Amino acid sequence: MILVSGATGHVGRPLVDELLAAGRKVRALSRDPHGAGLPAGVEVAATADLPLEGITSAFFVMAAFPGGTAEPIARLKEAGVRRIVALSSYSVLDDDPKNMIAVKHRDLERQIRETGAEWTFLRPAGGLAATALEWAGQIRTEGVARFPFGEAWTAPVHERDIAAVAARALLTDELVGEAPLFSGPESITYADRARIIGEATGQPVRFAELSHDEARQAWRAAGIPPHAVEARLRMFATMVGRPHEISPVDPYLGRPGLSFAQWAADHADAFRKGTK
Incomplete structure (x- = not known):
């Protein structure tokens, strides 16, 4: 049986579908098992319980364990889980000690290597396309996408592509000991993202560039710690x-x-006016 942490998240949800389509048994972890809304045939359990009986392989997402990764990874080792596929980040290639995203993901990779299990680390580059959902409310109500760097370029990755690579790593031996690094297929700006969303919905979206101070206020109001806000602005x-x-x-x-x-x-x- 394959364990999927973060099973209702952007990557975990399509991964569950990939594994079911391959005929594999899945135990999906969710903070709210009763409200997970996962397909029939999936065994759903609470993330906090981390039940590992019968688990041979696991998909590990750091965000599913806000209390830290050391204890759940140690439990995977104790349970004899043979293979761990982790969602990491291409930021691990940046050795700047101030880059906390890189530091945390390097530590995650180290912890998994030290279990002695087979491992694969997924390192998506170019940003997740799903971060655009942060605009959903303002686009639905105002037709506006606000961001401080309209001409910042990314190569956003569709979560279905990440899930497909994760499924290959879990279902075959082809990516054992590998750290696949991949981006989306095209480089676009944040202003482009707003335009493309408008084209998809048939409701034009205006891009409004925030000042740095306006971005600070918005991100802090969203609960992002001040040091992380400054790191985002620099990045x-x-x-x-x-x-x-x-x-x-x-x-x-x-x-x-x-x-x-x-x-x-x-x-x-998610972006159309009149929807929730």
Whole structure:
């Protein structure tokens, strides 16, 4: 049986579908098992319980364990889980000690290596397309997408592509001991994202560039710690005017990656006026 942590999240949910389609038994972890809304045939359990009996492979998402990763990873080791596929980040290649995202993911990878289990670390680059959902409320109500760096370039990755690579790592031996790094198939700006969402919904979206102070206020109001807010501002500033390097997912999936336009079409209802 395969364990999927973060099973109702952006990557975990399509991964559950991939594994079911392959005929595999899945135990899905959720903070709210009763409200998970997962397909019939999936065994749903509470993340806090972390039941591991009968588990041979696991998909591990750091965000599913806000209390820290050391204890759940130690439990995977004690239970004899043979393979761990983890959602990491290409930021691990940045050795700047101030880059806390990189530091945390490097520590995650180290902890998993030390279990002695077979491992695969997924390192999506270019940002997750799903971060655009942060605009959903304002686009639905005002037709506006607000962000401080309209000309910052990314190569957003569709969560279905990440899930497909994760499924290959769980279902075959082809990616054992590998750290696949892949981006979305095209480099676009944040202003482009707003335009593409408008095209997908048939309701034009205006991009409104925030000042740095306005972004600070908005991000802090959203609960982002001040040090993380400043780190975000520095990171996005380095992306302005610099098209993102493309790292194709084709070698891992045998097909091109899904575009941001495809992602926007898949999620159009989240942005349409009159929907919730």
